Amino acid sequence: DAKTTQPPSMDCAEGRAANLPCNHSTISGNEYVYWYRQIHSQGPQYIIHGLKNNETNEMASLIITEDRKSSTLILPHATLRDTAVYYCIVRVSTDKLIFGTGTRLQVFP
C-alpha cells in the first residue's frame, strides 16, 4: 500500500472550511484514498473515500488531483466537534487499514 504524508497539525476557526492535505505520490492506479478520523481516543470513524473523482457526502468533500498524487479533505464548516486526528489512508486491500500519524486538527472558537 502507498505511503501517505500529512502535516502533523492544523488549526481552523469554527465555521470556516478546514482543508486537510495528503500527499500520496507513490499511489498506484487501483489504490483508493480513504479518510478516517479519531476523536480523542475514540474508535476511528470513516469519513469518505475516492479513487479518481472528487467525492462529497454529508460529512466532507474529497478532492483528488488529476495525477492522484495528492488529495484534500474539506470540512466545509468546521465545528468544535470536528477537533480530531484525521488519517489519510491509501490502500488496495479491503481488509486491514494501515494508519499513519495523521493530522491533528484543532478547531477553535
Place this chain on the structure above:
Amino acid sequence: EPEVTQTPSHQVTQMGQEVILRCVPISNHLYFYWYRQILGQKVEFLVSFYNNEISEKSEIFDDQFSVERPDGSNFTLKIRSTKLEDSAMYFCASRDDRSRETQYFGPGTRLLVL
C-alpha cells in the same frame, strides 16, 4: 443507527493473566477486525476474521492472541498471558460485504496490565 459495541470499557489485569475482550459487531456484518493503539502511538491492525477463519494477521498477533466468534453475535479477542506491553486501547471493527470500504469501529476497551 447500528453500532459496534465493546465490553468492558476498561480492564485492569496482572501480568501473566488471561483476558478476553468482547465485541458485538453490527448484526448483518460478515467481516471482523481487531486493532490496538498503545497510548500516544498509531492505531495498529491486529487481525481480520471472516467465515470463522482468520483472514490476515499482523506480526503483533502472535501465539498469545486468539480470536473467536463463539455465537452469532459476539467476537472476542483473547490474550493468554498478558505482558506489560499489551497495555493499550483495543478496537473492534466490522463491515458488511456491500459497503466494502467502510469499517465501523467500536468505542474500544482500555486494557492496563500491571
